[in-house]
Amino acid sequence: MYNPSDVGKKGNIFGLPYTLEEADLILIPVHLDVTVSYGQGTSLAPKMIKQESSQLDLSLLSIEKPWELKMAMYDRIVKSSKNEIHRGRALNVINALEAGKEPELEQVEYVNEFCESIHNEVEELVTSLIKLDKKVAVIGGDHSSPLGLIRALSKHMNFGILQIDAHMDLRDRYEGFEYSHASIMNNALKEEGVKSLTQVGIRDFCEEEEIYISNSSKPIHVFYDEEVFNRKLEGLNWKEQVTAIVDTLPENVYVSFDVDGLDPALCPNTGTPVAGGLKFNEAIYLLERVVRSGRKIIGFDVCETGNDAWDANVSSRIIYRLAALTGVSNSLLSFR
Secondary structure, X not given: OOXXXXXXXXXXXXXXXXXXXXXXXXXXXXXXXXXXXXXXXXXXHHHHHHHHHOOOOOOOOOEEOHHHOOEEEOOOEOOHHHHHHHHHHHHHHHHHHHOOOOXXXXXXXXXXHHHHHHHHHHHHHHHHHHHOOOEEEEEEOOOOOOHHHHHHHHOOOOEEEEEEOOEOOOOOOHHHOOOOHHHHHHHHOOOOOEEEEEEEEEOEOOHHHHHHHHHOOOOXXXXXXXXXXHXXXXXXXXXXXXXXXXXXXXXXXXEEEEHHHEOOOOOOOOOOOOOOOEOHHHHHHHHHHHHHOOOEEEEEEEEOOOOOHHHHHHHHHHHHHHHHHHHHHOOOOEEO
């Protein structure tokens, strides 16, 4: 007898009444920001998102009764104390590099081993949930957080990744860290089940990443933010550009949403904000067109949310919409 117009259940994501056992979609919070190279605090975002999410109203203009998708948030992955210890080690490495000195390789390996253990833990958890026929999403943390989820999914199916991001994240072992937030898509494309990558909102990238794209054996489609904006000025509307984006995607789509892909007014406390970016409704329109095209969202992540109520409020709305669209594309919900 759940009433979606009533006060939400305290302590549950979006105030929903569902348990982990009965949930169709499980959100896994990964409190990880060990390798961030600019702003800190994204490891604290999942807790803030959970707190802020309960004040959202739950109706959506385009989706029928989205609250009927049973979703719940799993317990914490990564104890904050462990994250801080290894964050300190990573900072020692980063500070040495920025001072033009050689970092201690032992410190680099400690960080790599810790991050690997987290990705293994997430992969093991996701694998167990897939066997229970659960849909899974990761809430980060920095953008390295979803690697375990991507690995687990790639062992069960083939899919393409739709990445909304200001950055390409295609560097190899950035700053010596194998699992850097700047290397997530480089690592993801190593998985056999990941067949293609489509990037939207890109406006900060380096020569190494451009070379990687040129040499990639897998299709990588980049929709640069500057080009998207210029096309709008020249008369090509967002609908037409979204059609071109969606046309690059296969039937199964994994959505990786780094919130710094948005206009930084929407995410001022994200780890690496960049001027430019998508408006909130532009991003939502793109995600909805993916599902309306008949493609299936098989999993998603939302990462790089700043530890701030406003940032968490925006990310909560992105997560809720992505969850509902996942529900529609898997026949658990329907468009109005």
